[in-house]
Amino acid sequence: MASASVQQRLTFPVRKSYPRSVKAKENISTCEVKICSSPKRKLFTEGHVESSPEKRKKDVNASPSTLLSGLKVTTKKLTPVQLFPPNVNSYKLARRALHSGMPERLQCREKEVSTLNEFLQKTIKKNKPGSLYISGPPGTGKTASLTKVLEKIDNKECEHVWINCMALKSTSAIYEEIGRGFNIKFPNTVERAMQSSLEELFTSKGKMLLVILDELDQLSSKYQSTLYSLFEYPALEGSRLVLVGISNALDLTDRLLPRLQAKLMAKSRPQLLNFAPYTKQQLVTIINERLSEACTESNEVVIKPAAVQLLSVKIASVAGDARKALDIARRAIDIAEGEARKQTTLRATSDDGSNPNSPRKNRPGAPVKCVDPVLIMKVFNQVYGSYVTSDQISGSNDDGFPVQQKLLLCALLVFTKFSKQREPTVGKMHGVYGQICKRRNITPVDQSEFWSLCELLESRGFLNVKKNKSEVRMSKVSLRVDEQEISSVLQDKTLVASIMDEARTLKL
Secondary structure, X not given: OOOOOOEEEEEEEEEOOOOOOOOHHHHEEEEEEEEEOOHHXXXXXXXXXXXXXXXXXXXXXXXXXXXXXXXXXXXXXXXXXXXXXXXXXXXXXXXXXXXXXXXXXXXXXXXXXXXHHHHHHHHXXXXXXXXXXXXXXXXXXXXXXXXXXXXXOOOOOEEEEEEEXXXXXXXXXXXXXXXXXXXXXXXXXXXXXXXXXXXXXXXXXXXXEEEEEEOHHHHOOOOOHHHHHHHHHHHOOOOOEEEEXXXXXXOHHHHOOHHHHXXXXXXXXXXXXXXXXXXXXXXXXXXXXXXXXXXXXXXXXXXXXXXXXXXXXXXXXXXXXXXXXXXXXXXXXXXXXXXXXXXXXXXXXXXXXXXXXXXXXXXXXXXXXXXXXXXXXXXXXXXXXXXXXXXXXXXXXXXXXXXXXXXXXXXXXXXXXXXXXXXXXXXXXXXXXXXXXHHOOOOOOOHHHHHHHHHHHHHOOOEEEEOOOOXXXXXXEEEOOOHHHHHHXXXXXXXXXXXXXXXXXXXX
């Protein structure tokens, strides 16, 4: 009798791995497995039932490839999407409309334009000499109004020459510029000889001559001889000269030309026309008029009405300068456009039935980021306030200083630290500035442009300028900020340090 661990031999089918071309029934063979005849094993062997050939065939045919071939896939039409760049066309149109050049329509200066028309009608149209003195702060429309009126003057009625006195190297150079404008060749460049030649020109027969002197106060000298002679030309017997002077000084004829007022008869004295600073409502009208031109091509609102109101209030309280208002608005648009360019929008291209292959100009873009009052205030502080203060408020570290302005501030800083003159003249400071530029192979600007840079930095709150009544180059300049603030503002400690190191070798 065999023991309880006697092994029994059982057979059951085992599937071998063959290629699929082999029939299923050939895949079945037998394999011997020894199973202990223990109670647990016995339960397993007794419960095992051998599957039928049909069931085995069905199991074999249920392979993954067979199951996949029987799947029914239903596709759903998906809406294509695309990343679109922001639409910055509205910013370009608004920036172009807010230019500081000659507008198509001159707003809020109807009364002044009418006065200019009347003056030119009674002089040029009637062949009578005369002089007009136009005064007013910068950016109040003096030059723009006169240019607009001159467009209606026929060249057959008069010859005219426009001279910017800021570009003159000396006060006596004005005679040479007038002669060049009327194609007059002087026998020599002596001032007295040039005055006599111009006197002959103005009293000779011919059509009327119109001379426009912009920035007239730049001709101021110790004895005002140049201004006296210029305003006396229209009072000469048989003169055909019409003289128009434009200046920022409101009382030039009373303060600098007392002898002229006493010498000339009442009919020969210059007519005065003052351009007052723009009010808040006038600035709102000017900016909205410009923006409406941009809205005709684009329906997007670039500057919020509240931002326009804030900008107008701030500019009207400071100077009433329309050019400053337009410049600040353009700068704010530049910042808003820069932030908008960083955005992209994921949008459907054909959810409304449009053609996905349509041109880019018809595709939607990111929404326009409007200029708000916060941004206007930030730019306003940068222009009229201290850059240090505005950077602390806004956290901006943008380098907004050109190289020439940096060198000008450094030149003044050299005077402040290494010279007894805390308030150097513009002429001396221009000389030190030229030395600094030469050592860095940078072309310096001339004295007239250097003076413009001083005025610009004064408007930004970095300088104090005490204008000299006789000559501009004798005007005194002083710093309103210290060295630490300048280094922080310029964000170029290497440049400041190098200039300070070589300061003792400069000719102060």
